[in-house]
Amino acid sequence: MDIKLNRRQMLSLAAGGAALAATGGAQRAAAQVATKARIVIIGAGAGGTSLANRLVERLDGAQITVIDPRAEHLYQPGLSLVAAGLKPENYVVSKTTDWLPKSVTLIAEAASAIDPEAKTVDTAGGQSIAYDFLVVAPGLILDHDAIDGFSLDMVGKNGIGALYAGPQYAAATWQAAQAYTETGGVGLFTRPATEMKCAGAPLKHTFLIEDIARTANTRGKLDVHYMSNNDSLFGVPIVSEKVRMLFGDRGITPAYSHVLSGIDAGAKTATFVTPDGAVTREYDYIHVIPPQRAPEVIRQSGLSWADKWTDQGWVECDNATLHHLRYDTIWALGDVAGVPKGKTAASVKWQVPVVEDGLIAAIEGRASTETYNGYTSCPMITRVGRAMLVEFDYNNNLVPSFPGIIAPLEELWISWLMKEVALKATYNAMLRGRA
Amino acid sequence: MKDMTFGTILAVFEEIFGIGLFWTLVAAAALVTATYIYVLIRDHSISWRKFLLAQLSMPIGAVLAVWFILVVTSSKLSDLGGPVDIIVFFGIATAGAIGTAILVYTIQSLVRPRQ
Numbered sequence: 001m002d003i004k005l006n007r008r009q010m011l012s013l014a015a016g017g018a019a020l021a022a023t024g025g026a027q028r029a030a031a032q033v034a035t036k037a038r039i040v041i042i043g044a045g046a047g048g049t050s051l052a053n054r055l056v057e058r059l060d061g062a063q064i065t066v067i068d069p070r071a072e073h074l075y076q077p078g079l080s081l082v083a084a085g086l087k088p089e090n091y092v093v094s095k096t097t098d099w100l101p102k103s104v105t106l107i108a109e110a111a112s113a114i115d116p117e118a119k120t121v122d123t124a125g126g127q128s129i130a131y132d133f134l135v136v137a138p139g140l141i142l143d144h145d146a147i148d149g150f151s152l153d154m155v156g157k158n159g160i161g162a163l164y165a166g167p168q169y170a171a172a173t174w175q176a177a178q179a180y181t182e183t184g185g186v187g188l189f190t191r192p193a194t195e196m197k198c199a200g201a202p203l204k205h206t207f208l209i210e211d212i213a214r215t216a217n218t219r220g221k222l223d224v225h226y227m228s229n230n231d232s233l234f235g236v237p238i239v240s241e242k243v244r245m246l247f248g249d250r251g252i253t254p255a256y257s258h259v260l261s262g263i264d265a266g267a268k269t270a271t272f273v274t275p276d277g278a279v280t281r282e283y284d285y286i287h288v289i290p291p292q293r294a295p296e297v298i299r300q301s302g303l304s305w306a307d308k309w310t311d312q313g314w315v316e317c318d319n320a321t322l323h324h325l326r327y328d329t330i331w332a333l334g335d336v337a338g339v340p341k342g343k344t345a346a347s348v349k350w351q352v353p354v355v356e357d358g359l360i361a362a363i364e365g366r367a368s369t370e371t372y373n374g375y376t377s378c379p380m381i382t383r384v385g386r387a388m389l390v391e392f393d394y395n396n397n398l399v400p401s402f403p404g405i406i407a408p409l410e411e412l413w414i415s416w417l418m419k420e421v422a423l424k425a426t427y428n429a430m431l432r433g434r435a
Numbered sequence: 436m437k438d439m440t441f442g443t444i445l446a447v448f449e450e451i452f453g454i455g456l457f458w459t460l461v462a463a464a465a466l467v468t469a470t471y472i473y474v475l476i477r478d479h480s481i482s483w484r485k486f487l488l489a490q491l492s493m494p495i496g497a498v499l500a501v502w503f504i505l506v507v508t509s510s511k512l513s514d515l516g517g518p519v520d521i522i523v524f525f526g527i528a529t530a531g532a533i534g535t536a537i538l539v540y541t542i543q544s545l546v547r548p549r550q
Contacts, residue, residue: 086509385514405519413510413520420508425450434446 032060035363040121040129042111042297043137044068046076046348046431047334047355049099051135053433054356056101059363064104065129067111067121068138071096073431074167075424077345080201080381082170083163084208085178089171099431111138114301116327133359136298136315137333140197140343143291148262148271150288158265159185159285163205164197176285177205181213184221185284188270190260193229194291194312197335197343200378200390202226203234203243205287210250211383224251225281227258227272235341236396239380242409246382260288292343294336303330305338314338319394320371322355329362331355339374340394346377349430375399379419387415464534471537474544482544489540493532500531 039055041048044066052066078092100106109123114134121129142164144152155162156172159180163170180187187209191202206226213219226233226247233247233254234240247254258272258279263286270286272279292312298304299313303324306316315332316325319339324330333355335343342351350372357370374394381387389406391399400408406415429435449457475481504527505511515524 383514385508385510386516407517407519410517412516413514414517414523416510416514417504417508417523420510421451422447425447428450429443429446432446435443 033058033360033363034060035062037132037363038063038130039065039133039135039359040131041066041135041137042068042114042121043139043334043336044070044073044096044100044106045137045139045334046345046427047137047352048135049073049096049431050348050352050433051137051333051355052104053099053101053431054352055359056103057433058356058360065107065131066100066104067107067109067123067129068096069108069110069124071108073099075427076197077423077427079163079167079170080204080208082167083161083173083177083205084212084384085174086208086384089167092167092170111297114297114303116301116303116324116330119329132329133362134330135333135355135359136303136330136336138295138298138336140292140335141295143293144288146291147260147288149265150263150290154265155288159268159283160263160265160288161205161285162288162290164201164289173287177209177287178212180285181209181216181218181222183284184213184218185223186282187222187224187285187287188227188281188283189225189287190227190258190270191229191289192291193259194293195309195314195343196289196292198378199235199343200380202287202289204381206252207246207250207380207382208384209285210252215384219251223253225253225255227255227260229257229259231256236390236392236398238396238398238409239390239392242388243380246411260286263288292335298336303327303332309338319374320354321358321368322351322372323358323368331358339372341374341376341392342372344376344378345427345430346391347375349426349435350375352430373399377401379415379423381416381419382411385416386411386413387419388412389415389418467538467541470545471541474541474548478544478548485540485543488543489536492539493536496535496538497528497532499535500527 039062041052048066052064055062055064073094073096075092078087081087082089082092107123107127109125111121112124113122119131121131144150152165152169154160155169156175159176161173161176163173189202189206206224210224213222232240233243257275260270261273262271269280269282294304294313298315303315304313315336315338317323317332317337318325322331322333322337324332333351334348354370354372358368361368377391379387380390388409388411390408391401393399398408400406406412426435452460515521
């Protein structure tokens, strides 16, 4: 049986298709600001690269210099996946130069000194670069030496993992963790007492290794312990409670206020600082995350807080504008910023437009309007295939991007899909200044 | 999500597939759709015989679409955890079914124009 359509019906059908095809993308075309300003960005990580790309679009004639010795750019949110055998090592690695605009000058050396009075940055290679505006975004330092008896060459052997240390160590961590899921025993999953990158990652690693053992039908051999640095499991109370419940469900035992201070790899014991003194625990697998601090150059340059985080040295800046509180030509961006939350790529995504606006406002001689509310996002993986899309701000409020659709404290497949499919793509788009 | 504009979504999709593959896929989808409209206009009718086979292919397209998503994201059906997951699941299946139906109908019309 056939249905005859007349010419008008056919044409309207065709017009519908054409309308769909014609939905073109109108690019944001903000007017460029003409300036001769010398802008120096220390760091070509997520923050520095994204900002450089956005400034190139917004400014006409600015002299932008990026200082970073690292040839490799790391997609750090992927390290948890590498350390669980879900992605290969090269999933997180690209080249620094892949992402930087051609019109910026990259100096592939470490910054060795900053003089905020003379407004110069010295490099390890002996160059001295004068600036009108400076953005410090060098990331942070993993202080592995602070763990007695530990060194990075131990990672991957004898039940020792350390996924934060980089792609090769994340892959080595999976070797040790995978062996643990087969042979079983006591697993100790630690986190430092300092501020840290992505405070969800220690939990993700715990959840993932537990789940992989469950899938492999070896869960009964594992005795999994999460060693928290204080009396909660996560900095946001409502999330901490949810994690406590999930730990109960998965049979993961929390130990509160246990901060790793040393390991004896031969004896397979770890020492923890607790309110009751030092405690030594045996392990078959231990995941080490060391204390984290601002790079030495920041701490030596007088940019750090004098009365906060004195052992860590984060840059003294305004919570909302990220503008340095003592030097009005300096901004902090990313991990190094001395703000209560926000050492994640998601935070960087929110911080970059704020620093961009602050800088351009300073060039134009007006007040900046953009502010940062402490937004951080953590796709908290609770097992392979499910995650909770936890988003929160300075005040520990949940700030879901999709309220009423994606529940923040529910383990969902869609949150996992977003982590798997869209997160790295969004990160890359952010690096290019397009998201 | 900050600045969830059309340009942002486009940028994210370009990064997911790579610029070349993404626009090739868009072009392929547009081509199939345009050809579908072309055969409808050319034939001035919908052939229910061809449509029957297209409909029969829909479950296959639905299953293939869901299977593809599960494989590329290392997940399984038991990971569906909440109402939104069920909606996304059926959305993927529906998209796969409709896409396959249009493709099958169009191919038949091109191969056997008149019956």
